[in-house]
Amino acid sequence: MLERVFHIFTLYKEYVVLSCCIILSLTLLTTNDSPQIKRIRSVVSVGFGIVQEYVSFVPQYFSLRSENALLRRKNIALADEANRLREAKLENYRLRRMLEFKERATFPMKAAFVVSKDLLLLRNTITINVGYNDGIREQMPVVNEDGLVGLVTHVSANYALVTILLNTSLRVSGKIQRSRVDGIIQWDGSVLLFENVPRTRDVQVGDVIVTSGYSQFFVPNIRIGVVRELGDQPGSLFKKIVVTPAVDFVKLEEVFVILGHANEEQLNLESSVRGVLSQTRSK
Amino acid sequence: MKTQMVLREVSIALSLIVMQTTIIPLFAIELYVPDVVLLWVVYIALRFGQIEATIGGFCSGFLQDILAGQLLGLSALVKTITGFVAGYFYNENTFEQTMTTLRYTMIVFVLSLLHNGLYFFIFYQGVKDSVILATIETGGITTLYTTVFTFIPFFYYTRKHRVVWNRS
Numbered sequence: 001m002l003e004r005v006f007h008i009f010t011l012y013k014e015y016v017v018l019s020c021c022i023i024l025s026l027t028l029l030t031t032n033d034s035p036q037i038k039r040i041r042s043v044v045s046v047g048f049g050i051v052q053e054y055v056s057f058v059p060q061y062f063s064l065r066s067e068n069a070l071l072r073r074k075n076i077a078l079a080d081e082a083n084r085l086r087e088a089k090l091e092n093y094r095l096r097r098m099l100e101f102k103e104r105a106t107f108p109m110k111a112a113f114v115v116s117k118d119l120l121l122l123r124n125t126i127t128i129n130v131g132y133n134d135g136i137r138e139q140m141p142v143v144n145e146d147g148l149v150g151l152v153t154h155v156s157a158n159y160a161l162v163t164i165l166l167n168t169s170l171r172v173s174g175k176i177q178r179s180r181v182d183g184i185i186q187w188d189g190s191v192l193l194f195e196n197v198p199r200t201r202d203v204q205v206g207d208v209i210v211t212s213g214y215s216q217f218f219v220p221n222i223r224i225g226v227v228r229e230l231g232d233q234p235g236s237l238f239k240k241i242v243v244t245p246a247v248d249f250v251k252l253e254e255v256f257v258i259l260g261h262a263n264e265e266q267l268n269l270e271s272s273v274r275g276v277l278s279q280t281r282s283k
Numbered sequence: 284m285k286t287q288m289v290l291r292e293v294s295i296a297l298s299l300i301v302m303q304t305t306i307i308p309l310f311a312i313e314l315y316v317p318d319v320v321l322l323w324v325v326y327i328a329l330r331f332g333q334i335e336a337t338i339g340g341f342c343s344g345f346l347q348d349i350l351a352g353q354l355l356g357l358s359a360l361v362k363t364i365t366g367f368v369a370g371y372f373y374n375e376n377t378f379e380q381t382m383t384t385l386r387y388t389m390i391v392f393v394l395s396l397l398h399n400g401l402y403f404f405i406f407y408q409g410v411k412d413s414v415i416l417a418t419i420e421t422g423g424i425t426t427l428y429t430t431v432f433t434f435i436p437f438f439y440y441t442r443k444h445r446v447v448w449n450r451s
Contacts (some may be wrong), residue, residue: 014370016335021341021363028345028356 098254101145107219109143109256110134115159119249122189124166126150128255130157141215141258147223147246148172148211149255160257165192165224165245175212175223176203182212185224185243192225196240201239205230209243216267217260292327296306296343299323304350317429320347321398324366325391326436331376333370340366357405365398382440388433395426 009016102109112128130136133154142149142162150164163170165187172185174194179202183194194209207227213220229242289361297317308316311396328336344362372381372390381387399422404414411417 014337014367017334018363018367020358021337025341025344025356025360025363028348028359029354030356032355180328 040273084247094254097145098256100173102256106254108259110136110259112142112160112257114253114255117164117249117252119166121222122168123186124164124187124249125153126162126164126249126252126255128160128257129158130257131156131160133157135259136160136257140260141218141222142255143222143258144247144252144255147225148218149247149249149252151217153258160193162255164249165247166249171217173212173215174209176227177201177221179207180215183209183241185209187220192243192245194227194237194243197239197241198237199232199239201229203227203239203241204281287409292339296320296323296339300343300346300350303347312424312428315400315424315428317432318395318398319429319432319435320344321362321365321395321429322391322432324362325369325372325387325394326382328366328369328373329381329387329390330371330373333367336366336370336373337363338366340364340369354406357402361398361402361405364401365394368397369394379440381446383444387437388430391433392426392430395429396422399423399425399429413438433444 022261098111102111106253110130112134114126114131115129117126118124126149128142136152136155138155139151140152141142142152142164148165150162150167151170152160153163154161165185168187168189170187173182174185175182181201181203183197186193186195197203205227209224209227211218211220211222211224216241223246225243225245228239228244229240231240233240296392299322303318303320307319324336324343327339340362341359344359344438346355347358349364351358369390374381381390400418403418403422403425407414407421436449
């Protein structure tokens, strides 16, 4: 019997092998999700993974160039995005501070962006992107959240030129916030000075200087700067006081124009009195 | 000697399977990838016979299934059948002649048609709306592309046996 089976097997061995292989394949097909199959799969995958690791350099080599180009493009895009995010963060920070400042302020203001600036001349100015059409007029003070920036001196339809503190032609009446000592703030071309303060007056390094309120154009108590150096001028009755401006003009990007502060009545009175005085003197 | 030969063929098969999963996809035209393992199965059938090709087809298909991570057993089944059918082309005396002429290409084409037809017909069940159309399309293109790759063993054997083409 066994011999006969063996004989049949040898006679039809091709078909026997084929049947066995097909049965095995079909069994595998039907038991795709069985844990044993999964186990075999994972073991063989690990083995081949090791081999593939050594061979995988070939496709990597071919794709390296395009991958490199892609990564470079991505790198540029990401750097650009990071830069824009950083810029947005800083802008957000500045605008928040400006917003807080605007909410605190008791006078109407118009926000503006600095579109150009000169900081290396004796008469430095900045140009802002608001003008006559926005209600801006000459002699309006310009500030930011740190303090006084300057005064509007020229206005066009959509732009205005601001004479900043670092300009030899601008003089601002100020006072020491702590001791209420008055003086005049003026740029001498290299440093900002607080002038006309007698040697006997109480001024100390670190004192904050604010606008005095005596000016026709500037509202009182706007921060101008901080006393940095004190000194005596030989043969003079006045102190030499060097001031660090409150505003960092190098970083200046956004400002506020204080609208409609100039007191018309005060201006008229003062000009008329000056007229009478000059007439009296001439007589 | 026989063990050496078996080891050689097994190592060739393993190399081809690794290539099939790493390098060969680089030659893919859209989604159509040539099957170099099939070339090996046909070669085994032509050189050693039906049983060897059937077993070789099953083992190589099984390994391909495991590595490809698709339907386990499908490649094994299809390559088993292909190896078995390829065995009918076995002739001990004409192996060299087959490998050095377009006969090998023709055999591969016919068997690849069978292989891909079966494979994609099963593979697309429940996946495509028109299984037959998808099988004809994918199977046909893959068959043509696989057939193109027969030039590799063809050139290998023509160089090895210094076949001089007689144009006359």
